[in-house]
Amino acid sequence: MGKKDKKDKADSKKAKLAEKKAKQANKAEKKAKNKAAKDDSDAEDIDLDEVLNEYKRQQEQFLKVTETICEAPPRARSASTLMASPCNRNNLLLFGGEYFNGAMAHFFNDLHIYNIDRDEWRCVTSPNTPLPRSGHAWTRASNPNHVYLFGGEFSSPKQGTFHHYSDFWRLEPAAREWTKIECKGKTPPARSGHRMTYWKHYIVLFGGFQDTSSQTKYLADIWLFDTQNYMWHSPSLPTAQLKPDARSSFTLLPHEGGAVLFGGYSRVKTAVAANKQSKGHSQGSRNILKPMIHQDCFLLRMTLPAENSPANTPPGVRWERRKKPANTPMPSRAGATMTFHQGRGIMFGGVHDVELTEEGMDSEFFNQMFAWNIERNRFFPLALRKPRANAGKKSNAPAEPRVNRRGRAQAAEDELLRNLAALENGVSLENADQLTLDKREEEKEEDIKPMREMVVTNEFPHARFNAQLAVQDDVLYVYGGTFEKGDREYTLDDLYAIDLGKMDGCKEIFRRENEDWVQSEDEDDDDDDDDEDDEEEEEDDDDDDEQPAVPLITPSKRGKKPRAADGAEAEEASTSVAEEEETEATTIIDDGLPYPRPFESRRDFFARTTNEWQDILIAKLQAKGGEGAAALTVKELKTSAFELSESKWWGCREEIAALEEEQEAAGITEVPMLARSFQTSAACMTAGSTALPARKPVGAFRGGLFGFLLGTTLAGASVYGYLVQEYTASNAVLSADIYALQQTITRVDTLLKTLDGKVGALEKKKN
Numbered sequence: 001m002g003k004k005d006k007k008d009k010a011d012s013k014k015a016k017l018a019e020k021k022a023k024q025a026n027k028a029e030k031k032a033k034n035k036a037a038k039d040d041s042d043a044e045d046i047d048l049d050e051v052l053n054e055y056k057r058q059q060e061q062f063l064k065v066t067e068t069i070c071e072a073p074p075r076a077r078s079a080s081t082l083m084a085s086p087c088n089r090n091n092l093l094l095f096g097g098e099y100f101n102g103a104m105a106h107f108f109n110d111l112h113i114y115n116i117d118r119d120e121w122r123c124v125t126s127p128n129t130p131l132p133r134s135g136h137a138w139t140r141a142s143n144p145n146h147v148y149l150f151g152g153e154f155s156s157p158k159q160g161t162f163h164h165y166s167d168f169w170r171l172e173p174a175a176r177e178w179t180k181i182e183c184k185g186k187t188p189p190a191r192s193g194h195r196m197t198y199w200k201h202y203i204v205l206f207g208g209f210q211d212t213s214s215q216t217k218y219l220a221d222i223w224l225f226d227t228q229n230y231m232w233h234s235p236s237l238p239t240a241q242l243k244p245d246a247r248s249s250f251t252l253l254p255h256e257g258g259a260v261l262f263g264g265y266s267r268v269k270t271a272v273a274a275n276k277q278s279k280g281h282s283q284g285s286r287n288i289l290k291p292m293i294h295q296d297c298f299l300l301r302m303t304l305p306a307e308n309s310p311a312n313t314p315p316g317v318r319w320e321r322r323k324k325p326a327n328t329p330m331p332s333r334a335g336a337t338m339t340f341h342q343g344r345g346i347m348f349g350g351v352h353d354v355e356l357t358e359e360g361m362d363s364e365f366f367n368q369m370f371a372w373n374i375e376r377n378r379f380f381p382l383a384l385r386k387p388r389a390n391a392g393k394k395s396n397a398p399a400e401p402r403v404n405r406r407g408r409a410q411a412a413e414d415e416l417l418r419n420l421a422a423l424e425n426g427v428s429l430e431n432a433d434q435l436t437l438d439k440r441e442e443e444k445e446e447d448i449k450p451m452r453e454m455v456v457t458n459e460f461p462h463a464r465f466n467a468q469l470a471v472q473d474d475v476l477y478v479y480g481g482t483f484e485k486g487d488r489e490y491t492l493d494d495l496y497a498i499d500l501g502k503m504d505g506c507k508e509i510f511r512r513e514n515e516d517w518v519q520s521e522d523e524d525d526d527d528d529d530d531d532e533d534d535e536e537e538e539e540d541d542d543d544d545d546e547q548p549a550v551p552l553i554t555p556s557k558r559g560k561k562p563r564a565a566d567g568a569e570a571e572e573a574s575t576s577v578a579e580e581e582e583t584e585a586t587t588i589i590d591d592g593l594p595y596p597r598p599f600e601s602r603r604d605f606f607a608r609t610t611n612e613w614q615d616i617l618i619a620k621l622q623a624k625g626g627e628g629a630a631a632l633t634v635k636e637l638k639t640s641a642f643e644l645s646e647s648k649w650w651g652c653r654e655e656i657a658a659l660e661e662e663q664e665a666a667g668i669t670e671v672p673m674l675a676r677s678f679q680t681s682a683a684c685m686t687a688g689s690t691a692l693p694a695r696k697p698v699g700a701f702r703g704g705l706f707g708f709l710l711g712t713t714l715a716g717a718s719v720y721g722y723l724v725q726e727y728t729a730s731n732a733v734l735s736a737d738i739y740a741l742q743q744t745i746t747r748v749d750t751l752l753k754t755l756d757g758k759v760g761a762l763e764k765k766k767n
Helices: 002-039 048-059 405-425 429-434 521-543 567-584 602-624 634-651 653-665 678-691 697-718 720-726 731-766
Strands: 066-069 081-084 091-095 098-100 105-107 111-115 120-125 137-140 147-150 153-155 162-164 168-172 177-180 195-199 202-206 209-211 216-218 222-226 231-233 251-255 258-273 285-303 316-322 337-341 344-348 351-355 361-365 369-373 378-382 455-457 468-472 475-479 482-485 488-491 493-499 506-512
Touching (some): 048 153, 105 153, 202 258, 216 258, 251 344, 285 351, 344 475, 378 653, 634 653
Antiparallel strands (some): 066 120, 098 105, 111 120, 202 222, 222 231, 285 316, 337 344, 344 369, 455 506
């Protein structure tokens, strides 16, 4: 038996040796292919101007704007730009970007349009498209028909030389047409990594960098483009004024007072000790560039020029430093992109690097999502929740389809028209729904193909940095990004959708794997070393089978290592967690405005508080002076009031979501509504119309409305004790209910006075 075992082991070793030789031969062949691929690439002294001119000649061969349906999503790319179309709530716009496969870089200048309802990609080509680029910036304007793009970069295939653009373009999303804007006077210098936003009729540009292969220069200049006079302004700021440091890859979001800036990335010079000198000489120092992640926040305050100023007068500009936002994501991270949504910035992803040596670093990637409330200057973590179990148990009717803003606006307009018709015809609001409206027939929409099944998970997308974000119709779209593992850089090729109102899952629109990565010789050598280590380990196991296996940890070439919770890091982590818990426990600020209840939709919130928002809007307009509310129609007044209520609903969405989670844990899964009985309301309306002198049908409506308001107030008062018992823990919600009841009681007289004026006007009109 012993001789047989030795013979079997010898045969096994021979088989492993043959397998090892075959594997080495395959690796040698693979190395030769990779080397040939790199050697066949363009030389590093390539003339980029000639390459770009050739691209331009090819571009001019297109005779007109052409839009074709794509069979598959666009090719994988990074440093591109994604935007929700400002003129079509069903489209996403994607332009440019680059893809690096480990050996060569390829740049794009194609414009792709994603149709959300159809789940369809379209590619647009035209004779006047910007040249291929990445790291550019674009923004919509106050005019929803225009999108403006500036700058970007292009490089040789092996990224040895770079070219930065300084051209400025305007895109008309509806017509798919590009227009290059040539301006007289000073224009912004070439750059990439900058950011743009809009304010009034101005385009705001700040920051970025210029890479000349030998050095990188970060910028901190402000440029304003006047979309009415087609002129660039470079406002001069006092030297003593506090302003942001030079940076790139930061956040620049629109603000009613100008623009708000947060974060960013740059590399700053730092003096470090040089190598030890010979005896008798002092140790010198040398300068190196170390990465710096900015976490400061600034408001760019802008004021319009005086009315009698010349046409070329720039707006007033000054930087105002804000406090560091509360609950800032920790640890600090670069490449955490942010997009604007309803007065908030939605942040996703990022990477935190810890330099172990000058050549190696340890990187931690994130897939966390945060909402930054701009006015309150506070971050709130966002989490996905499972759909509520009773969401579809209220009735056996099929679930209603998702209603977009256009549908909500149309429903609100129909409701308003019926109420106006009821006032003119002397019909009570109870019977307003029975009125038919004379509306012209709308054109039939295009047939929409059935949607394919998409995977929905309860987890955020894979960790990444520099992902592209866009919000369309309250849905966040996450496209692409970059992830690193070892020395390999993964350009993620995927698109996800997350409903920011429900946060009930992450929908995977598409996801593909990259298979064309070209490994470097160093990576192949590392693989060989790993294989040899594995084989040696197997041989050791064969020699001594009874010895327990010990896992081997081999650090990679970059000097990365598993994150160890040493004393300092553990202390920092515990401190940050404690601070986060302390800040999250802060009570909700009561600003005196109507407050939404848990599980209350935006429409229900506005229906409950519409009168209060209209009163608030009228008070604001009267405070500004002029005609004020008298200049607004009823439709405009109600629309503006809805916008105010929607802004409030989103502004406190994170706190309400936390209350919803607490109440779901307690078994409460529905919005706490005041007890309303339609029979009681109808009886109150009848009693009101009988008790009050009904001069005409309009008077009957007046009395009925008074009875309805009084009945609603009494019904609310009757359940006040129930609210106290059930929602003692939710102080903010309880305060909002008390405030609503008080406001309803005090509003009756004011509303009756307003109705008297309307009744008098209608009576004069009939007479």
